[in-house]
Amino acid sequence: MDLKQLEYFVTIVNEGTISAAAKRLNMSQPPLSTHMKLMENQLGCILFERGSRHIKLTEAGRILYSKANSLLDLSKFTLQELEAYKKGISGTLRVGVVSSVEIIFLNKLILPFHKENPDIHYEIFEGNTYELLEKLKANNLDVAIVRTPFILSSFKYINILKESMVAIGNHNFFRNCLNPDSVTLSELSAVPILLYRRWESIITDMLEQKKIKWDIFCKSDDARTTLHWANEGLGVGIVPESAIGFADKSKIAIKSISDSDLQSTIAAVYNPDTYISSTTKQFLKSIGRI
Incomplete structure (x- = not known):
């Protein structure tokens, strides 16, 4: 098995059929089929299920496909770096x-x-x-x-x-806060919370220790999602301070959390x-x- 065989294999999977892959690779179909049969013999396992018009991978084929993409990418990046080195870049x-x-x-x-x-x-x-x-x-x-x-x-x-986590949301969510520049964990229990999912366990443990319960309205994996929802007035987002660049400051307020040491590095x-x-x-x- 070599990189050329891996390229043939990945192209077949991406194109869906051997004939389409052969056209993409500018070669005839029989040699391409031979290369795949040779690869299967070398690996000792079946990569494709035969008999259907479109290629269907076996479990072995799926494993190879995931690894083959990484290997081809690594090869491409290595060649790029060597080419750049030759040019003095x-x-x-x-x-x-x-x-x-x-x-x-x-x-x-x-x-x-x-x-x-x-x-x-x-x-x-x-x-x-x-x-x-x-x-x-x-x-x-x-x-x-x-x-x-x-x-x-x-x-x-x-x-x-290292930076602090802040609360960000429509001004109406903070109208009952005692401090105009900050909010407490207890005050946040009265509003729907938009939460970064990776912080869920940390914040849950902290709230349990303080015997405070929040209404977690939405959990997501991206700060931009949290900020977009906050911009639309759907809740108060708990996000790292530098993420407020995505915030629409004409619509929302940004508050520090006065009784929390939540920080992100x-x-x-x-x-x-x-x-x-x-x-x-x-x-x-x-x-x-x-």
Whole structure:
């Protein structure tokens, strides 16, 4: 099995039929079928269920497909980096970024780094923390810029910024608050709450200790969703302070939570057990100076 065979296999799956894949690959159908049969013989398992017009993968085929995409991506990125090196360019940095840190990521990390390293190019991948850590584990990212809490596994990280969680919502939700600039956990029990799902267990434990109960109206995995719902007056979102860039300040108020020490840390996570390019090392060094 080689990378060319993997490319043939992935193309067949993506196109749905061997004939369509052969057309995409600019080759005739019989040699492509032969390559797939040879791959199955080499692996000792059946990858496709025969007899149907469209390709249907076996369980072995599904496993190979998920891994083949990662291997082909890694091959592509490696060739890109080598090509960039030959041209005297420092390379391409693959960074995963959670939505709530996009503004900080651009202004605090990328702009100063780009000023010092103008020839470095970027591939940005967006997703929630769990999705990005999975990409990092599969070597599809060089660095993931995510928020705590998260499970580190064998990863290492560099803390970038620590910030408080705030309450954000329509002014009407805060009209009974005693302090014009802040809100208490108890006062928030009177309004529908829009919650970042990863904070659910932490906030639940904190509220149980204080014997306070909240009305959790909506849970989501993305700060933008929480802010969009808050903008429409559906509840009060509990979000990291830097995420308020997505807020419509003409509609809503932003309050600190006076009797809570809820904090979120933005961190750059990387995998020390895989190859770390010089471009990535440069970027991590730059982060360490912040």
